[in-house]
Amino acid sequence: MTLALDTSALLALVVDGPQRQVVIDALDADPVWCASAMAITEALPAIDRLTDETILRADLEDAIRLVWDHVHIVPVDQRCLDRASVLSRLQPVRLTDAIHFAAAERLPAPVRFVTFDPAQIGVALGLGFDVASS
Numbered sequence: 001m002t003l004a005l006d007t008s009a010l011l012a013l014v015v016d017g018p019q020r021q022v023v024i025d026a027l028d029a030d031p032v033w034c035a036s037a038m039a040i041t042e043a044l045p046a047i048d049r050l051t052d053e054t055i056l057r058a059d060l061e062d063a064i065r066l067v068w069d070h071v072h073i074v075p076v077d078q079r080c081l082d083r084a085s086v087l088s089r090l091q092p093v094r095l096t097d098a099i100h101f102a103a104a105e106r107l108p109a110p111v112r113f114v115t116f117d118p119a120q121i122g123v124a125l126g127l128g129f130d131v132a133s134s
Contacts, residue, residue: 004104009114014063036103074103
């Protein structure tokens, strides 16, 4: 199985909390970790909403970048954007979520999609992904 991390999963991996173990278990079960190129673009600014402390922000960014070094990146190219635009018209998702799904669809099946966004779970299942969440 191929593991696809969305932004919420990437953040959960570096923040102490119950969702962290869900991501760790998914990573332990699968040697191939993937994410759309947009995941880090969303995750880094999200750090600023998690804490006001400069040193903690730096630590979280370092942790995300360390994980990112082990993730296979699915490019957000025109093919991905075209598919995302179709998905966002057919499914009840934001365009940013559709980009993550379009990227995950490019991976070899079966795909386990890790997300903690409730709006994504049903769509991911409908697209044929296995879902890891809490």
